[in-house]
Amino acid sequence: MKTININLIDDTIKESNKSRIEVLSDNDDIDPRVKLASIITIASVCIVFVISFGVWSISSIMLKKTDKELANLKVEHEKASVELSRLMSNHKSLEKQNKILNLKLGVQKTIKSSVLPWHRILLDVSRAVPKNVKISEISEAQENQNDDQNSMITIKGEVSSNRTKNDSLKLISFLILNINNNAQPNSTLEKAKIKKIDFDDNSNTYNFEIASALKVNDNEKNTIGGK
């Protein structure tokens, strides 16, 4: 038996090899520098894109967070503002109240500084007045009201001169002496001195006027009458 060797594929292989070589030779037409540039460009773009995407992501997250924080802060601010306005109005009304109270305190001090212990003064005068001496008026001396000294009291009265004139004058002197030598520990009058003595022919009496210093300090004045 005779074998006929027919190699049909060989040609084909040769043909295909030939066309592959042709293709390869076609690819080699691209400039390798262009190839490199395009690769570098695409790589750079990728890096830039990744970075900018990262920036965008972080910014978006931070934006959301900051927005939330801002909203919360606005709420807090609003609350604090309302509270502040409430406190400010309270403070204003308190200031107004304080002003009026201070005025009242001034009024109270002013009035109480003018109050004299009349009951004690009258008691002291009644203890000091000798028989036959009549007291007609007791008043606070007006001329001393604005001085820094203690208040002065003016005592007006009369002594009938049915006896001798000297006796009448003696009685007035006794009144002064009694006031000045008052042994009571809390006596209110001191340093009495005669201001005026007039003889009235019609009534046959001596009219006198005595000035006496008041022995009351400011603290006592403020507690007069237990007020």
Add this chain to the structure above:
Amino acid sequence: MDKTKKILLLSIAPVFLTLIFILYIVAPTVQKLNEVNDKLKQEKTSYNEVKSELDKYVNDKSLFKSTQDLQRKLGNFDIEIPPDDDVSILLIDLGKFAESLNVRITSLDSRPESAKEIVNPNKKQTGLTTSTANQTGSSPLYSIPLDISAVGYYNNILNFINILEKYERVILINNLSVENYKEDKDTTNPRVQMTINCEIFKFIPQTSEQKTTNQTDSNKA
């Protein structure tokens, strides 16, 4: 189109896309973030100011304390120096006191009220200064002068004066006149007739608005 151009175009396309992404998405987001950050900073500054102001008011108890102290000190002020000039209660009480002490009030004379200047309590000064309301501007303190004549035995009169001094409403006695009661002239133990020259007060606190109005009026005049 040759292959080189195709490759170049394909390389440039992502560049454009990335640029668009940066310009239209990334940049506005960053800008907005900056704006919000600025707003947050401003808000924080203003919030801190409000907060510090708030803390100042919350921690400042001095005014409150001083007001409380004054209120405690002046607890009876409205009774001692009331805002009205009604003397009806005073009259009722005077009658009661006189009756209990066997003293007879023979007359009570009330004179027109006058404004009183309030003296600075820190300055040592005794006595009140009387002036008209115009002179003092608008003093809230008014004095109502009273002359009370009472007849009784000296000790009873003394006790009556003692009660007046202790009375809840401030009665400032200025002057006392004494004389023997005419009807008892011939008796050995005559009663005395005492005229008590005194004054009571009323206090009308003025609001700052009223003061301002008064000042404006006086300026106009």
